[in-house]
Amino acid sequence: MKKYTIKDIAELAGVSKGTVDRVIHKRGKVSPAALEKVTKLLEEIDYQPNLIARSLKNTKNYHICVIQPDPKIDPYWQPCTNGVNDAINEYNSFGITIDSYYFDHTDTRSFLEVNKTVLKQLPDAVLITPVFHKESIEVIKIYNANNIIVSTINDPLELNGITNYVGQDLIQSGRIAARLMEMIVPKNRTILIIHLDEVFNNSIHMQLKEKGFKNYLERLPNSKFNLKTCSLQQTDLDKKLHDLLKKPNDISGIFVTTSKVYSVANIVKDFPDLEIKIIGYDLLDENIKYLKNNAIDFLINQNPKHQAYLCITQLAEYFLFDKKIPRQKLLPIDIINSENFDGYTHN
Amino acid sequence: MKKYTIKDIAELAGVSKGTVDRVIHKRGKVSPAALEKVTKLLEEIDYQPNLIARSLKNTKNYHICVIQPDPKIDPYWQPCTNGVNDAINEYNSFGITIDSYYFDHTDTRSFLEVNKTVLKQLPDAVLITPVFHKESIEVIKIYNANNIIVSTINDPLELNGITNYVGQDLIQSGRIAARLMEMIVPKNRTILIIHLDEVFNNSIHMQLKEKGFKNYLERLPNSKFNLKTCSLQQTDLDKKLHDLLKKPNDISGIFVTTSKVYSVANIVKDFPDLEIKIIGYDLLDENIKYLKNNAIDFLINQNPKHQAYLCITQLAEYFLFDKKIPRQKLLPIDIINSENFDGYTHN
DNA sequence: ATAAAAAATGTGTTCGAACACATTGATATT
DNA sequence: AATATCAATGTGTTCGAACACATTTTTTAT
Numbered sequence: 001m002k003k004y005t006i007k008d009i010a011e012l013a014g015v016s017k018g019t020v021d022r023v024i025h026k027r028g029k030v031s032p033a034a035l036e037k038v039t040k041l042l043e044e045i046d047y048q049p050n051l052i053a054r055s056l057k058n059t060k061n062y063h064i065c066v067i068q069p070d071p072k073i074d075p076y077w078q079p080c081t082n083g084v085n086d087a088i089n090e091y092n093s094f095g096i097t098i099d100s101y102y103f104d105h106t107d108t109r110s111f112l113e114v115n116k117t118v119l120k121q122l123p124d125a126v127l128i129t130p131v132f133h134k135e136s137i138e139v140i141k142i143y144n145a146n147n148i149i150v151s152t153i154n155d156p157l158e159l160n161g162i163t164n165y166v167g168q169d170l171i172q173s174g175r176i177a178a179r180l181m182e183m184i185v186p187k188n189r190t191i192l193i194i195h196l197d198e199v200f201n202n203s204i205h206m207q208l209k210e211k212g213f214k215n216y217l218e219r220l221p222n223s224k225f226n227l228k229t230c231s232l233q234q235t236d237l238d239k240k241l242h243d244l245l246k247k248p249n250d251i252s253g254i255f256v257t258t259s260k261v262y263s264v265a266n267i268v269k270d271f272p273d274l275e276i277k278i279i280g281y282d283l284l285d286e287n288i289k290y291l292k293n294n295a296i297d298f299l300i301n302q303n304p305k306h307q308a309y310l311c312i313t314q315l316a317e318y319f320l321f322d323k324k325i326p327r328q329k330l331l332p333i334d335i336i337n338s339e340n341f342d343g344y345t346h347n
Numbered sequence: 348m349k350k351y352t353i354k355d356i357a358e359l360a361g362v363s364k365g366t367v368d369r370v371i372h373k374r375g376k377v378s379p380a381a382l383e384k385v386t387k388l389l390e391e392i393d394y395q396p397n398l399i400a401r402s403l404k405n406t407k408n409y410h411i412c413v414i415q416p417d418p419k420i421d422p423y424w425q426p427c428t429n430g431v432n433d434a435i436n437e438y439n440s441f442g443i444t445i446d447s448y449y450f451d452h453t454d455t456r457s458f459l460e461v462n463k464t465v466l467k468q469l470p471d472a473v474l475i476t477p478v479f480h481k482e483s484i485e486v487i488k489i490y491n492a493n494n495i496i497v498s499t500i501n502d503p504l505e506l507n508g509i510t511n512y513v514g515q516d517l518i519q520s521g522r523i524a525a526r527l528m529e530m531i532v533p534k535n536r537t538i539l540i541i542h543l544d545e546v547f548n549n550s551i552h553m554q555l556k557e558k559g560f561k562n563y564l565e566r567l568p569n570s571k572f573n574l575k576t577c578s579l580q581q582t583d584l585d586k587k588l589h590d591l592l593k594k595p596n597d598i599s600g601i602f603v604t605t606s607k608v609y610s611v612a613n614i615v616k617d618f619p620d621l622e623i624k625i626i627g628y629d630l631l632d633e634n635i636k637y638l639k640n641n642a643i644d645f646l647i648n649q650n651p652k653h654q655a656y657l658c659i660t661q662l663a664e665y666f667l668f669d670k671k672i673p674r675q676k677l678l679p680i681d682i683i684n685s686e687n688f689d690g691y692t693h694n
Numbered sequence: 695a696t697a698a699a700a701a702a703t704g705t706g707t708t709c710g711a712a713c714a715c716a717t718t719g720a721t722a723t724t
Numbered sequence: 725a726a727t728a729t730c731a732a733t734g735t736g737t738t739c740g741a742a743c744a745c746a747t748t749t750t751t752t753a754t
Contacts, residue, residue: 003408003442005710016734021712031732050406051440052667053710056399056739061350093398093668095350169690176686183644183684184530216686297530320399321440332690335682337530339523339563343516343679352740363704368742378702400740406709 004045013038024049051321055094062319063123064098064312067114069105069131075284076259076304077105080129080153083308091316098312099123108132115139125149125163125315127308133204151315153307155205156328164325166311170205173300173333174212174257177279180298180335181253182217184277187224189252191217194241195231196260206257213255226250234260241267245274256280261299265290283336283345291338301334301344351392360385371396398668402441409666410470411445411659414461416452416478422631423606423651424452427476427500430655438663445659446470455479462486472496472510472662474655480551498662500654502552503675511672513658515649517552520680521559521604524626527645527682528572528600529564531624536599537573538564539591543584543607553604560602573597581607588614592621600624609633612642630683630692638685648681648691 006024010017015034022030023038024047030038041047071078081100088098101118104110111132118126119142126143130136130152137160143150144161153166181191193213195206210229217225232240241264245251254276256264261280265287268276279298280287290296310329317323334344353371357364362381369377370385371394377385388394418425428447435445448465451457458479465473466489473490477483477499484507490497491508500513528538540560542553557576564572579587588611592598601623603611608627612634615623626645627634637643657676664670681691 006712007710017711018713018734019732022733025712027713029732034732048440050403050442050710052399052403052406052442053739054712056397056403056710056741057712059397059399059739093395095397095399172686172689176684179684179686330690332681333687334679335684335687337523337526337682339519339526340680340682342519343677353742354740364741365704365743366702369703372742374743376702381702397740400709401742403709403711403740404742 003050004047005050009038009041009045009047013041054322055320059095062096062125062316063121064096064125064127064315065118065121065123066098066100066127066308066312067111067118068100068102068127068129068308070102072102074105076282077129079283079303079305080308083305083310084127084312086305087309087312087316091312091320094316094320096316096319105131108135111135112139115142119143119146119148122146123148124319125151127151127153127311127315129153130155149315151311153311154302154304162327164311164314164327164329166307166314166329166331168302168333169330170208171212171215173302174209174214175216176212176333176335177209177255177298177300178213178216180279181213181225181255181277182220184297185225185253188226190226190228190250191253191255192244192251193227193229194254194256194264195229196234196237196256196258196264209257225253234263237263238267242270245271249274251276253277253279259284259287259302261296262286262290265295269295283341288341288345291336291341294338297337299336299341301336303331303334303344306331350397351394352397356385356388356392356394360388401669402667406442409443409472409663410468411443411472411474411662412465412468412470413445413447413474413655413659414458414465415447415449415474415476415655417449419449421452423629424476426630426650426652427655430652430657431474431659433652434656434659434663438659438667441663441667443663443666452478455482458482459486462489466490466493466495469493470495471666472498474498474500474658474662476500477502496662498658500658501649501651509674511658511661511674511676513654513661513676513678515680516677517555518559518562520647520649521556521561522563523559523680523682524556524602524645524647525560525563527626528560528602528624529567531644532572532600534571535573537575537597538600538602539598540574540576541588541601541603541611542576542578543581543603543605543611556604560604572600581610584610585614589617592618596621598623600626603627606631606634608643608646609637612637616642630688635688635692638683638688641685644684646683646688648683650678650681650691653678 006017006020010020019030019034020038023035066084068080069077071081084100101114103114112135126148128136140150140161149163150161151164152162156165156167185191193210214227217227251274254264259282261278265278268278277297280296281300282302283299287296287299291299314325318325336344353364353367357367366377366381367385370382413431415427416424418428431447448461450461459482473495475483487497487508496510497508498511499509503512503514532538540557561574564574598621601611606629608625612625615625624644627643628647629649630646634643634646638646661672665672683691
């Protein structure tokens, strides 16, 4: 399978490469005869331009800014940083510069400030992690007005003004947890749904997961479980959960909608007789510790690292090779137990 | 962050680009003074060559041949074909040609014949799926003698003469199934391990999975399950399994070490009272059908599509951008249930 | 001191696509 | 018929790295 170049086609058609070029790019100024001859040849041969040569010609330094919560403040975001760093290394030699900016995920002002700094740089694209729903919508408008591509991970917002979103189907994510619970918790018992975060968070993550979770369990042929929801701050957790478990109860499962599931497991381990099954999110070291000794039964992997990496990959390949950016990319939702976590943490 | 080119560095060092080039490629014929000046500058600036320009210069049509079982004969291999096709589309415009060759996975001669055909082409690399252990080792030797890169997926062989292997840790894969069984099967019951294939297969897949499965369950603090192994041909299955289940028994779990798990589920569904849990491999349409209505409880995804795709990606990036090929790449082992299969089949 | 040999350095071309610019040929205008 | 106008086509340069080849400088031998 020979690779045809513009020059080859020019020779075959008996015209110059300039003419072939004009046909390919529909720049006009080509006689009908030449147009037809070249077009036909291009089709026959199924001409595919050499993307490497094209990319070399359009050499330009593209600039992507990544805006994410500071992993030093919340370690949940560390994998995200790692994914970005992988992308930095991968595309550095291709003329794509990626800068990371961190904000305090407990402070909307710091988010807005960082965005102001980034805007001054006028990058070609930004990747923002929209933990602040309202504020994110604000800044996205500004980026759009400045013709800066906006990508997001983790939270789909409304997809307005966003070029691409890489994330997961959060409702489905809840359903997965529910199906697992169904398999490992005896029927007719109580299952607790715990929303747990350090701060109040104006994102809709947790609600969607709860929705999917309930939706699955409530529609079982003979509704078998008793579901209870509690929203807790990290600080309240200890006392409230202890109180709940000390009293006589039939709680046999807990679904934690965030990555803070380790702190739940840490309390539940004081009540081994209850044989409570726990399912939560994300492969934090703390979580894996409990997963290993079966104190946590399943983790659902949101794969923030891959989300970040993939998102940047898509931007880079768009800049370099003009690949289309899919408006929305839903990653598979990984079920993790004590035996398969290894393959996911090393990725 | 400006991108420095060889020309930039030449100017900064007050030498010609030829000299810089000689320093970079350690071709010698450079005075100690110039050598030091340029080397220092290269380090200071952290010079990264533009891989696109480099790749354009070394323009060559690389040729990869893929040798795999015919998906028309065994649909298990269809995803593999799909992964290869994705890679074909992706790298076609980069001067990498990929040809697929199919053999009959029940016939070693067809495997050897296909390899003969491929060898005549003298490709730059071959990707073989070694279902025939012994014969594969033979052909690999020949490829090595001809300086053809050999990649494999699915079966690690002994890794002799193989440049890269993309697959999974099969022992761990068995352990994962075991942990899942432990969670969903009542204690002290019997669990069946079924090796099921259309033909005898001289690969070691199934043995490794069984090993991991047993290893996990036998080392539980208080050994709780009664394990039984049977090796069956597809043709015997129906009668033998029926006989087994008709007699009084306490079988509560079946672990099928291949993708033919649907045929087991099809028989087990006639014995609903036994409440047998089933775990098997791979996202065949047939399997997913049973997974959806909970006749199969878990599937383990070997991800043949991604294995094939990734393997070719690695070869391509080696040819194009001189990236190192990892000798062994173990993919994560996905746990699939009725709620998350969707994300994996659409990938 | 001069020629020859060797070492060091510089120059020019190539890869394929893209595009600016130059040239040719045909038609219209005076 | 001579010149201007415009469409059609061709030519040449650029991107950055790689390498062949040409030129300059230094060293060695006579």
